[in-house]
Amino acid sequence: MSRLCILLIFLTRFALGQSKVDSLQMELLTAKDDTNKTRLYYRLWQIHRNVDLEKASKIADEGLAHAKKIKWDKGIAAFYTSKAEDFGNSRQLDSAEHYLKEAIKIYERIDFPKGLAGALTNLSAQYGNSSDFIRATEYGFKALYIAQEIRDTSYIVIATSNLSKYFYDHSDFGKAKEYANRAHKLATEADLGEQIGETLTMLAMCAAAEKDTLGSIEMYKKALQIYEEWELPREKASVYANLGVLYSDYAKKIEYSKKARDMFLELDLEKYPVAISNYGNMAVDYFNLVRFDVKDIPPFGTKERLNLAEENLKKCIQLLRETGDAGGLVHFLKLYGELEEYKGNYKGAIDLYKESFTLGDSLYSQEHKNRIARLESEKTIEEKNREIEIQQLELSNAQRTRAALIGGAALLFVIGALLFYQNRMRAKSNEALKALNQQLAEANQIKARFFGILSHDLRSPVASLIHFLQLQREVSDLKNSEHLHGIITDSAENLLETMESVLLWSKSQMDHFVPQKREVQLADLYAYIRKNLTSDRISCDSGNVEQIFTDPDYLQVIMLNLSSNALKAVQKQEDGMVVWDASLEGDEVLLSVKDNGPGMSAEQIETLFSKETIISAKKGLGLPIVRDLAEAIGCRLKVESKIGEGMVVCLYLKQE
Secondary structure, three states: OOOOOOOOOOOOOOOOOHHHHHHHHHHHHHOOOOHHHHHHHHHHHHHHOOOOHHHHHHHHHHHHHHHHHOOOHHHHHHHHHHHHHHHHHOOOHHHHHHHHHHHHHHHHHOOOHHHHHHHHHHHHHHHHHOOOHHHHHHHHHHHHHHHHHHOOHHHHHHHHHHHHHHHHHOOOHHHHHHHHHHHHHHHHHOOOHHHHHHHHHHHHHHHHHOOOHHHHHHHHHHHHHHHHHOOOHHHHHHHHHHHHHHOOOHHHHHHHHHHHHHHHHHOOOOOOHHHHHHHHHHHHHHHHHHHOOOOOOOOOOHHHHHHHHHHHHHHHHHHHHHHOOHHHHHHHHHHHHHHHHHHOOHHHHHHHHHHHHHHHHHHOOHHHHHHHHHHHHHHHHHHHHHHHHHHHHHHHHHHHHHHHHHHHHHHHHHHHHHHHHHHHHHHHHHHHHHHHHHHHHHHHHHHHHHHHHHHHHHHHHHHHHHHHHHHHHHOOOHHHHHHHHHHHHHHHHHHHHHHHHHHHHHHHOOOOOOOOOEEEEHHHHHHHHHHHOOOOOEEEOOOOOOEEEEOHHHHHHHHHHHHHHHHHHHOOOOOOOEEEEEEEEOOEEEEEEEEOOOOOOHHHHHHHHOOOHHHHOOOOOHHHHHHHHHHHOOEEEEEEEOOOOOEEEEEEEEOO
């Protein structure tokens, strides 16, 4: 049975709560006699509509009287619709129909399409509740047409959902599912919480009709979550009633049905369509306990079960007669006939069957189905005609403005092209300037490093060379002169090698540099160190490593710098030693140089490896040089040191 949906555009939904009620009542006492006071009455009615029907009806009367007093048509129509809902909930359908038609007259007179769409939707639902499917469908399509015309998603969803229900009640489950899916999609896209729950309920009914029980239960549970979130007890009770029908476990069926019955009674909604059907469904469950001899579910006696079935059926049929629900009567009169037949009262069963079949023939005749189909076709044709009219109007307007648009578009295109070209050229210039500035900054940085290295690696050998040349000039002894000549020659060769190392480093800082890696003998690397650093404090151990795949020039400079720094660290110690060691660790060769000098703190090591250090330092720059050269050939560095315990520098070279 369709739920009556009140839709008024200027009224919003408020959360239920005593503090809110008190606040609104205080506002009402001091409010002026204007439209705002009418709105306050309506907000109070909204809060009470689902929890206290008697209070809600009283507030609706007061609000209607106030709206009439200030002669506000919209307010009068709004409270006509409110009173229609109250009468509908108490199943006084004639009164509900009267007030809705009065509201429709006002909305048509003041040309207020949103209010008209809402009133038509509610009138359609009232006819659906009384099983008048012809008029329910007729007014449902009228409401949908207006809602689509004003593009109000909420109205479209409710009207479409109601039409789905009418098709369902007429056993046209294909159409029912089509309209339910359409409504659910719109409600989900617009995030209309309460209406998402309503469309899920309709889809659950369609799934049940298609024998998809699990799918139906899943959709009902999703709807239940939404109703709990929105605090809608009537809708929650309806879901419990429907779950009671779906479950195959009779204990669960009866549990959910009783839960729904108690909630409807608490809400004073015994005549609500789902509440009435719930009595009939409970009767079916008790009857089936007897027919299928179900054990372990109370009551256990056959007589008690049949009495409960008859009691609930009588209650259901009584309420259906009072509310004029012919569709429900057809179904439950037939069921009552089956119960009487089972009990052996064949005369009573025949009378009930006759009444059910007679009512059903008039209600679900083929003529009725054809009329509903015609209504849908007329609505579709009307929509198509309107689309054609709109297209023709748009075409006419387009023809009148085409020439102006073409001229304006051409002018805008020229202006836009010029602006685009200017912006494009400006952007290219800016990008070029940024690139040049970046290159200049990098070049300045490399230059600063280069001069720092020259200061570090060339000062000492040049000073030594000058010193020996001065000694040679002062020494007259031939033998000593020849000795100094040899030293000077060695110093000059060392200076040349140092310059080559510096140039090698500077090359590594250039773009697109690729190291020239090859196999190199570890013994040759050790020999290079001994040749350039003639000291008996250096010890070299090859371990299990014979050769290394790397760029030999870079690695030589790295090892020479590390050896030189280590020798300087131990030169003041009598037992000072520098030890080179090699080993294989997985796919890497580990070269380590260890000294027993004074060591360094972690802060000192971090400073030496900082890129800023090489720019500002005046001495002690061997480790920054090693850092850059190692990075160029893909060598991983690790330094360990403690004050007073010496230093270990590890080189990890991946062997490809």
